[in-house]
Amino acid sequence: MKLTEVYMSDYPVYAYKEMLDEAFPFKIEVRRPHSMNRILHAHEHLQLCYILSGSCLHWVAGQQYVLTKGDLISIPPYQEHRLEAREAMDFCMIQVDFMPHALDDSLRDLAHLQTFVDFAYIRPLIGEADLLPKMALPPSTQTVVENLLQVILTEWETQEEGYRLAIKAELLKLLVITTRQYKAHAQSHQDNHRVALHRKAFYEAIAYMESHYHEELQLESVAAKALMAPSYFSHMLKLVRGKTYIELLTDIRIQAAMAFLKQTDLNVTEIATRVGYNHISHFNRTFKKHTGITPGDYRKHHI
Incomplete structure (x- = not known):
């Protein structure tokens, strides 16, 4: 998939401020067949989804994939997708929506989790089916992740004093687990090489900005050097460097x-x-x- 094609489509792209609280851009929900989003869409924020039970279909970039219990998926900003129920099958999915700055000072820690950044933001840029952001977690890790998500869900629903700090702490644990699992999940040296090339292009684009700042730099041209769509590139800069392109x-x-x-x-x-x-x-x-x-x-x- 070429991300530039996303911006020529007519499906909605939800601004995070329309879906999340600006003061604490985070949300966790339980999704079932009657409450899932069947409309093709994209959003500015990052979304992590875990299949708690059952099975459903996930459409990403025009391709259909089967999700089953224990699958963890990442939906990066601006990637079109939708869910679809499987005939005569139920499912339960925990959906976590957040902007990186929901973690406040911990944003820097997130940016330094290179493997997580590769999984959640870089890997989806590569269109081959075997590189899509999906992991089948082993049973032992499923238990840990499910316990973490239950704590986050309870804190979110009760919102007792200090709930934001509690959620941030558990969310960081989830990201660390995701990082470790993805590192173990990487299928081959060739897969890692492809991801590394995209990561290299991103940092080379930043270096180009630092050495050609005197020129009339356009976001579109610099983003092309990073092999990313303009808005996606700016979002990645916000994640890794703490600033948008401008x-x-x-x-x-x-x-x-x-x-x-x-x-x-x-x-x-x-x-x-x-x-x-x-x-x-x-x-x-x-x-x-x-x-x-x-x-x-x-x-x-x-x-």
């Missing part, structure tokens, strides 16, 4: 401008041009917003 590019440019102001005698207008700003007024506003002072005051302070 925020990261602005940060890189302002950091470069600060270095020019401290280390050279170039005037502010020339510095603005060298770091990618065609209009001095825009540069001055952005610099002050980022640092709290004007470029001129910054130079005076550091001389």
